[in-house]
Amino acid sequence: MKNDLRERREKAELSQADLAEGVGVTRQTINAIERERYDPSLELAFTLAEYFECSIEEIFDPDG
Amino acid sequence: MGDAAVEQRDQWLMATALGIGVSGLIAGLVAGAVLEANIVVYVGIATFWLGIAGHEAIRKRSTVTLFDERDTRIDREASAVAVRTFVYLFVVGAPPLVTLAVTDTSVVPQQAWGVLSACVLLFLVYAIAYVVLGDRHL
Numbered sequence: 692m693k694n695d696l697r698e699r700r701e702k703a704e705l706s707q708a709d710l711a712e713g714v715g716v717t718r719q720t721i722n723a724i725e726r727e728r729y730d731p732s733l734e735l736a737f738t739l740a741e742y743f744e745c746s747i748e749e750i751f752d753p754d755g
Numbered sequence: 756m757g758d759a760a761v762e763q764r765d766q767w768l769m770a771t772a773l774g775i776g777v778s779g780l781i782a783g784l785v786a787g788a789v790l791e792a793n794i795v796v797y798v799g800i801a802t803f804w805l806g807i808a809g810h811e812a813i814r815k816r817s818t819v820t821l822f823d824e825r826d827t828r829i830d831r832e833a834s835a836v837a838v839r840t841f842v843y844l845f846v847v848g849a850p851p852l853v854t855l856a857v858t859d860t861s862v863v864p865q866q867a868w869g870v871l872s873a874c875v876l877l878f879l880v881y882a883i884a885y886v887v888l889g890d891r892h893l
Contacts (some may be wrong), residue, residue, distance in 0.1 A: 708759035716823040718759060723825060732824050 693752040697725040699743050714738045765817040769810050776806015838881050845874040 711718045723729035783799010
């Protein structure tokens with residue numbers, strides 16, 4: 692699924708490992724989401740949205 | 756040490772523990788057969804179990820997340836592929852074997868029945884686990 696997770700993470704000056712630790716997943720999962728190879732669960736999508744203080748739709752574009 | 760370094764170290768340790776275990780088992784079996792000494796085989800098996808225990812201990816004690824929802828999904832899909840493969844093997848293999856045995860056309864090797872039984876057993880375990888887990892998630 693198309694998303695702007697990489698842009699948000701880089702803007703926050705976080706490494707993939709930092710973000711992974713912050714939301715409780717592995718670095719590979721963050722990498723896979725950023726490369727649009729893996730669609731996160733609803734729970735993880737909510738956690739990411741909460742982490743970046745925005746809505747899920749602002750990060751993920753289901754039509755992308 | 757940063758989280759990425761810890762993750763890399765722990766994954767390396769887990770792979771190493773597993774590698775030592777499997778290598779120990781293979782070495783034990785080969786050396787046991789060559790030397791005709793059962794004790795070497797037992798040592799190989801003990802090394803294998805130590806390797807597995809080490810792998811699990813590192814995974815459980817790691818301070819970073821090494822197994823998450825993506826790994827769970829990969830695990831689930833890999834399990835489904837494995838079970839489906841065994842089901843196909845059974846569906847394709849069972850009728851000819853039974854036919855050969857019933858019609859006395861050929862003597863079916865004992866190993867073939869063993870493989871067939873393993874397929875049935877695996878699918879039974881899968882079916883029971885499916886029902887139990889399905890019930891838990893209702």
